[in-house]
Amino acid sequence: MSHSKVLAAMLPVIETLERLGIDYYVGGAVASLAHGVYRTTADVDIIAEIPLDQVPAFTESFALCSSEGRGHA
Numbered sequence: 001m002s003h004s005k006v007l008a009a010m011l012p013v014i015e016t017l018e019r020l021g022i023d024y025y026v027g028g029a030v031a032s033l034a035h036g037v038y039r040t041t042a043d044v045d046i047i048a049e050i051p052l053d054q055v056p057a058f059t060e061s062f063a064l065c066s067s068e069g070r071g072h073a
Helices: 003-022 028-034 053-069
Strands: 024-027 047-049
Touching: 003 024, 003 047, 003 053
Parallel strands: none
Antiparallel strands: 024 047
């Protein structure tokens, strides 16, 4: 998978985490690339501690993305 496809796939996740005010960290090749280190793999790791009461809002965001034709994570 290309880096642009990985970025496109992760954007809905990041947007949702930001909107809900959930702290997260990004790792993997995407994070390495942001620091100027190129890797041949194209992956992203997103680590987030999602409070139980925010899980429904988090998952519903992806149902909306899918129904709007924006794809999903």
